[in-house]
Amino acid sequence: MNALIRPLEAPLFADLPGDISVSFEFFPPKTEKMEAQLWDAITELSPLGPSFISVTYGAGGSTRERTHATVSRIIRETSLVPAAHLTCVAASKAEIDEIADQYWEAGVRHVVALRGDPPPADAGRFVPHPEGYSSAAELVAGLKARHDFDISVAAYPEVHPEALNAQSDLDNLKRKIDAGANRAITQFFFSTDAYFRFLDKAHAAGIDAPILPGIMPVTSFAAIRRMSGNTEIPRWLEAMFAGLDERPGPRALVAAVAAADLCKRLYDGGVRDFHFYTLNRAEQAYAICQLLGLRPKETT
Template sequence: MTAAQRPAERPLFGELPGDISVSFEFFPPKTEKMEAQLWDAITQLAPLAPGFVSVTYGAGGSTRERTHATVSRLVRETDLVPAAHLTCVGASRGEIDEIADQYWEAGVRHIVALRGDPPPADGGKFVPHPEGYTCAADLVEGLKARHDFDISVAAYPEVHPEALSAQADLDNLKRKIDAGASRAITQFFFSTDAYFRFLDKALAAGITAPILPGIMPVTSFAAIRRMSGNTEIPGWLESMFEGLDERPGPRALVAAVAAADLCKRLYDGGVRDFHFYTLNKAEQTYAICQLLGLRPKPVIGEIAA
C-alpha cells in the first residue's frame, strides 16, 4: 500500500476540545443495594460538572417519596443542581402544588414537568385527575405561577405514541415552551436525521428554546425494544447487538461505542449539549463523555455512599 493509499491518521474522536455541556438522569432506588449503586454512579459522574441531574418519577407517582428523598440528599450532600421530575398523574392540583412547595423549600429550583405515564392498572391510558392538571403545559403554567422554577419538558423527535399527528405533537411542545419551560429534553433516539429534522420543524414553529438530545446507551436490547414507542431501531444497531444477550461485558462495550458514535455525529452537526439516561450506571456515560473530550474537574468534598 502506497502512502497515498493509506487512510488518514485521524481518529474518530481525536482532538475533540471537550466544549460540551452534559446533564444526567437517575432514578430513585428501591433497595439499599440499588441506593449504593446510585450514589456510586453519582460520585463517578459528578466530576464531569453536569449542568443538572434529574431524578425520575414513577408511573402514577409511585416513587414520589423516594424521588423526594433522592433530590433532597443531592441538595444536602452535593454541589450538583438537582432537577426533580413532577407529573400530572394521580394527584390534585393542591397535592402537586404542595410537592412543588416542598421542593422549593428544600432548595430545588429545577423541575422536569411531564404529563406522566399512567399506572398499568389504568390500562395505559392517561385520564386527568378530576381536580388535577390536565397536561404538561398546564403543569408548567401552574408551577411558574407558584415559584420561579427553571423548567424542562419532554420532546419527541419521532412523535409521541399517543399524539394525533406530528404537527399536534409539535404544537403541544410549543404550548409547553410558551407556558414557561426553559428547555426540552428529547426521548432517546438513534437517528441523527430524525433529530435534526425535528429541530428544523421546531424552529419553523417558533420554538427557540434549547432542545437537548436524550442519549440512551443500550444496556439491554430487549429493554430498548420495550421502551422504544415510536422510536425507530435501525437494522444496523440490532446487528451490532446480535448474540450479546448473555454477554454483558461485550454488550456494554458495544453500547458505549454505539452511543458515542451517535453523539459524535450530533457534535459534527453542531450539538454541544447532551442529556444522558444513565440508568444509575456510570461507566458507559463516563466513557462516552471521555471520548467527546470532556474531562473531570476537581470535586469539593466527597459524596457519602
C-alpha cells in the first residue's frame, strides 16, 4: 500500500530507515586468487553487521575441508557469525557426526542443514548413503541430538523440482522445522506474490519459524536460467538483461537495481530480514543494502 500512495516525484528508495537485518552466503575458494576475492568480499560487507554469513559445502573431502577452513578463519579473524553448510550426500551418520563435532569444537554454532544435490553419477536422483541420513529433517534431528546448534534449512516458494507437489514440499518443510530447525532460507525467486503466498501457506500449516527470502542478483542470465529449477523467470526480467551478455559493467548495475526493487517490494510487504547469495562478490549486495537504507555500523 505504501508503494501505491508514494508521491510521483519521490524516489523509489527515498527515506528508507535501514531497519533491516541481512545475511550473506559465500562459497569456499578453490584457488589463492579466489580466496583473496572471498576475503575482499567479506571485508567489504562485514561493516553492514550481518546477522550471519553462510559458507556452502559439497560432497567430497576437499570441498568439506575448504568449508571447514573458511569458517575456522572467519571465527579466528573476524567477529562475524559463520553458518556452515552440511548435507546428507555421500556420507554416513558417523562421518556427519564427526564433521559436526569438528564444527562445534572450532566454535561454529550455526549450521545450514540441507539434503544436498545428488552427484552427477546418480543421474540427478538423490540416493541416501546406506548408513546415512535420508532427508534434511533427519539431518536436523541428528545435529540437534549431537549439539545445540542454531539450524537453518531450505524452503522453496515455487516448489522443489523433485517434490511430488506443493503440499508435499510444504509438509517436508514442516518436518524440518518440527525436527528442530530455527529458520528457513528460500531458494531465490523473482515474484513477491510467490513468496507471500508461500508465507501464508506456511503459517496456515503451523510453521511459525522465520522464512528469510533468498535474494540472487543476476550476475549471469544464462546461469540464473540454469539454476532456476521451478523458479519462474518473468519476461520483464529477461527483457531488462537483453543484450547485456557481453557487457558485465552495465549488467551488474541493472542486476543491483532489479534486486533492490524486489527487496523494496518485499519491504513494503513487511519483510525486514534478507539473505543474499553473493557468489563471493560484494559490490551488488552492498549496493542493494545501501538502497534499502542500511549503513555501516559504527565502530569504536
